[in-house]
Amino acid sequence: TDGSQLWFTNQQLSPKVKTAIPTTVCIQEESATFKIIKEELAKSFPALGVGDVSFTKKSTKNIVLIGTADSKAIASMVSEDEFAKLGDDGFLIRRKQGDGTILIAANTEFGALYGVYEFLRLLKTSATDLVEIDRVEIPSYQRRILNHWDNLDGTVERGYAGYSIWKWDELPGTISPRYEAYARANASIGINGTVLNNVNANPDILTKDYLEKVKVLAGIFRPYGIRVYLSVNFSSPKELGGLENSDPLNDQVKSWWNDKADEIYAMIPDFGGFLVKANSEGLPGPQDYGRTHADGANMLADALAPHGGIVMWRAFVYNPDGDDRAKQAYKEFVPLDGQFRKNVIIQLKNGPIDFQPREPFSPMFGAMKHTTLMPEFQITQEYLGFSDHLVFLSTLFEECLDTDTYAEGPNTTIARITDGEVYNDSITAIAGVANIGEDTNWCGHHFAQSNWYAFGRLAWNNKLSSAEIANEWLEQTFTQDADFVAQMKRVMLQSREAVxxxxxxxxxxxxxxxxxxxxxxxxxxxxxxxxxxxxxxxxxxxxxxxxxDRSTTGSEAVLQYAEPLRSIYDNVSTCPEMYLLWFHxxxxxxxxxxxxxxxxxxxxxxxxxxxxxxxxxxxxxxxxxxxxxxxxxxxxxxxxxxxxxxxxxxxxxxxxxxxxxxxxxxxxxxxxxxxxxxxxxxxxxxxxxx
Ligand code: BDP
The missing domain is CATH 3.90.1330.10 (Alpha-glucuronidase, C-terminal domain)
Incomplete structure (x- = not known):
């Protein structure tokens, strides 16, 4: 096995699945997505030994019944109240008592697709006995996004699995089979967005030629529920449009972006939006014209708003002449709290410096109460041994999400701040910098696949534990052998602390x-x-x-944290030892x-x-x-x-x-x-x- 099949490698029925699985599948709706659902079942059932599937539109006893409220059979079994709770991407899986039928219902076809992937996951892992299954899943974040740092020349910044999977030279004419395989893998773990190009963005991505290529990818991803987003260069109006400047308050600049947004949406109606790295590490931005990050972000947000697009504006800013680097993003952004448009999300790395093996959390989490924030994790192992070291990053992601910021008193965790629970945000999102390349095994190291997997699973459910994730990944990727799973789970769970x-x-x-x-x-x-x-x-x-020394005798970075953390970190005897030399x-x-x-x-x-x-x-x-x-x-x-x-x-x-x-x-x-x-x-x- 060469790893190309990712976590679809092991097609074995879990020993826990004692019950007979119906082989008649009733799907009353038709669409590209329902076609994918059928293909998945037609492939998996025989491979799992469940048997050959027969599809029907007639709802009888002892079937797998899949669909939305548009399906009469589904509508008769799921109440409006239940549907209302599921939202866009949620689903329910329920065994109907008495006749053996398994119901997979959702509001949208994408919810149904996620439900089917969950169902297949349950068949293949020893998570649940399906006899009495009755569960509802609603994703923690609305937008679960991979960020590719892929350049238009085919290289990948901080990529350790070969060149980019996007073959820009060949597109739009030639279509690599990897594109659909990529979409399938992502959909199977709930990822529903992808930023195709590097945050250090080449303006060319917004040319007509490139947009034609992007459109083709968007078309392949669409039935899998995945939207395309692009990183944009703030100077695009000047560089591409030949304008005098890219000042966000310049009317010509505004109309350039408005026109560009119109052009994009005419080609890609479900386009997700822009990711922007501005005034960071030498890239252009609104400050070049004496404007603020809010001025820059809002201008782009206004261009996208009529189409339903969002702006993910990165807070990764620091300046060599400034204060302690760990303090700078906070100093720059927190004063702008409340000034951003509703369709702007500030994208924030988990730590205040840069994706280190361990950092305390960024104090901006919890400090911007009127601004929507999204966490950015790095799945690619820039600072953790590239694709040569086995490091299961789920524990790093989990440590960050579970951290209590105390911003609104106890239990103001980063998970709850970013998933909308604390501040009721209308948009919620989470991003992971992809570790994917053209290597046969996608990620360079077989175990690095688990980090892509874990990101998706936590984006879907930020309460999952790393142990559960490791377990299900190992079972689907390698084997259900109990000794193997137990031993390797331990290795995975210890691997981040080791690094x-x-x-x-x-x-x-x-x-x-x-x-x-x-x-x-x-x-x-x-x-x-x-x-x-x-x-x-x-x-x-x-x-x-x-x-x-970031304590009150030093750079005073501790003051950016809410009490009691501020005092805990400030005092060398209470500072957690894992952060000791960070703060002292x-x-x-x-x-x-x-x-x-x-x-x-x-x-x-x-x-x-x-x-x-x-x-x-x-x-x-x-x-x-x-x-x-x-x-x-x-x-x-x-x-x-x-x-x-x-x-x-x-x-x-x-x-x-x-x-x-x-x-x-x-x-x-x-x-x-x-x-x-x-x-x-x-x-x-x-x-x-x-
Ligand atoms: C750093 C990387 C650099 C990225 C930057 C970023 O070294 O390649 O461009 O982050 O996130 O970690 O913008």
Whole structure:
């Protein structure tokens, strides 16, 4: 098995499904989406051993009945009240008592499609016994979106699975079969939007030629319930339209965008909207003209509003001459609270810096009470070992969503702030930066598929646990063998903490190599470089100690958090140890709660990260024979890289920090196998990773 089939690999009926599944399927409606539903069932039932399916429009006993209220049979079995609760994408699956019929009902055909994928998932995983099934699912977020950082030249920024799956040169004439496979995979986990191009947007995406290509993709995705969105360059009116400037208050600029929106919607009536990175990392934006982010976002929002489109405006802004980088987005955006149009959503990375293995949450969550916010996660592993390291990111996503901001008192979690529960937002959304490329297995590492999967599942239901997600992913992707699932679930659930420990434990961050962001370079110096792109800006190691003082004696970033978090983070004895060096600069002799000095604890943490990966290797080796030989070997080879690189990280960081601490590595721990001076001379070769 080469991984190309993603989580559709294992077609085995779950042992828990004791009951007979009807093989007659009644679907009374017709559409492209219902056709997909039929195809899925026609493929899956025989493969699962349920039997060949026969489709009928007649509702009898002992059938699988699928549809919306437009289907008479469905309408007679589901009340209006029940339908009202389901919303656009929700569905119910219910076993009708007495005659064996399984009902899958929704308000829309897309809801029915999600219901069918859920039904198939239940058949294939040991989640539920279907005999008495009676469940309602309503997605946590209305818009569940992948962000592709794919460039028009076919490269993928921070992509580690080969070139882009979008073949812009071949479109619109030639259609890769991958497009539909992509749509199917996304729909199966509830993803309903895709931003096709990089946030560092090339204006050309809005030319007629490219829009023709986009239109073809939108057409393929449409029956799967997936809308297309585009990243736009704020200077497009100037660059493409030949206008004098792109000032959002310039009437010509406004009409350029209005016309562009009209043009897009004439071609793609269900177009989702724009994603914008503006005045960030050198990109143009409204501030170039003395205007605010709100001025810029609102102008675009006004162009899209008549068509029902939205603007996702990114808050990833920071400036080398500004304050502590961790504080800047908040300082820029919070004063604008309440000034954004209803169809603007501020898209916010989970942490205040940048997708590090661990960051405290961005304090903007909860601080903008009159502005809609959406979380942005990074599925691609820019800072977590690319597609070479096995890291299950679900626990990172879950940690963020479950974090209590206390913005409105206890239980103001990021999940509840962003899914509309706390502030009743009319639009809700969540985004994940995709890890997909043209590699046969889509994501570079077989286990990296689980991160795409987990993002979709959490976007659908932000209360799911990572353990449940790992479980169902493993069962569908590999096997239901109980030992395999139990062992590998443990590996997955521990994997993120392992990477935190061998890269950036105790609140350290941004220690990685210059520009490519691979491997450790805590010593990194680049002549003339922006200081806020250098590790020394973040770790501040010196002979006295290590860490970034963001407490009230330092940059005061803690003040951006609501009480009691502000005080908890500010006080070194109450600050959670996982954030200690994020918020405090501490002496090497500082004693932690467990009695270790900070230096010793750093050594233990780095070592434990390495040890964990070695355990992962052993566990995987025991799985031989339980999975196909190809995937077994490929994962085994990746784990070997990961173990080697975990040691590289440990040695590089400890040897370098040791030049400041002057302290020995605790007796019982493994000694470094590298020499610092040699590590410093390593030149990283990106070609190996693409
Ligand atoms: C950083 C990446 C950079 C992205 C930027 C962003 O290094 O490639 O363009 O984020 O999110 O993590 O805009």
């Amino acid at each position: 935190v420990n061998y890269m950036t434990p105790i609140g350290l961050h941004h220690l990685m190599g210059w520009s490519h962001h691979y491997g450790p370079e805590p010593w990194c110096e680049v002549p003339g470089a922006r200081p806020d792109w250098l590790p020394t800006y973040y770790h501040k190691a010196d002979s006295m100690g290590i860490g970034f 600069h501490l002496s090497w002799d500082y004693v932690l709660h467990n009695g270790n000095t900070l230096w010793d604890e750093l050594c233990y943490k780095y070592s434990s990260g390495v040890d964990r990966v070695k355990v992962f290797q052993k566990i995987w080796d025991r799985m031989e024979g339980k999975v196909d030989a190809q995937r077994f070997k490929e994962v085994q080879a990746k784990l070997a890289i990961q173990a080697t690189e975990a040691i590289w990280w440990r040695d590089a960081c400890l040897l370098y920090f040791q030049t400041f601490s002057g302290k020995p590595i605790p007796e019982e721990l493994d000694r470094p196998v590298h020499v610092l001076e040699k590590l410093k001379m390593l030149k990283f070769d990106m070609t190996h990773h693409n």
